[in-house]
Amino acid sequence: MKLRKWWYDAKTTKWQIVFGVFIIFFLFVVPFSLLDQIEWDPDWKHANFVDSILATMLGGVAVAIITGVLIIFQNVVGMDREKNQKIFDKRVELYKNFLEQTMAIIDDDVLEDHERKNLMVIEKDILMIASPETYAAWYDVYRYILKLPRTVEEMNKLRDNPNDEKEHSNRVQKIAELTTYFVNQCRKDLQIEQIKSSLMKEINEENKLEIKKHLFTGGADVTKNN
Incomplete structure (x- = not known):
């Protein structure tokens, strides 16, 4: 044997x-x-x-x-x-699934219960087939996502405290930044040429500006007004 x-x-x-x-x-x-x-x-x-x-x-x-x-x-x-092709296809599917989940979470800045459960499943999938470096990049994002408010009510309460509001804003910006680095690490995992550090920095700066511009104007605010 x-x-x-x-x-x-x-x-x-x-x-x-x-x-x-x-x-x-x-x-x-x-x-x-x-x-x-x-x-x-x-x-x-x-x-x-x-x-x-x-x-x-x-x-x-x-x-x-x-x-x-x-x-x-x-x-x-x-x-x-054949094995490498299957791993490649699985990684592409998994990484796309994670990014879709992350974008949905960042869109309303709330980590709902079903989203948290889905991320827990994805976390184990990434642990199983991703390279150690990619898993480390993912886990950095995962840790910050888990700190997001769990309900719309919690999200709206952050507005009452400037310090909490600033901390939440920084957290969302950090999630966006770490997600960009995770995507770049995914490219390496998939043997695709990585994005240059200078361009990565530029992307992150633009993301921060967009987040500051639209934070607290999404689903949480609309829900409260309704």
């Missing part, structure tokens, strides 16, 4: 190649070299026929071995490619 696991592990492909070359050398090169050492009785009339038969047999064995090794390598590469 351990040999089977080792053989089909894509991380050991280079050792599989060495092993395959080793087999080909001993089952192909060595027999052919020994064939040159065989000397038949000069008077034996079937000597040439036997030599040709042996050469044909050895050639057939060599072709079979080479074909087998190539098929095995092809299967290993194919399995690795």
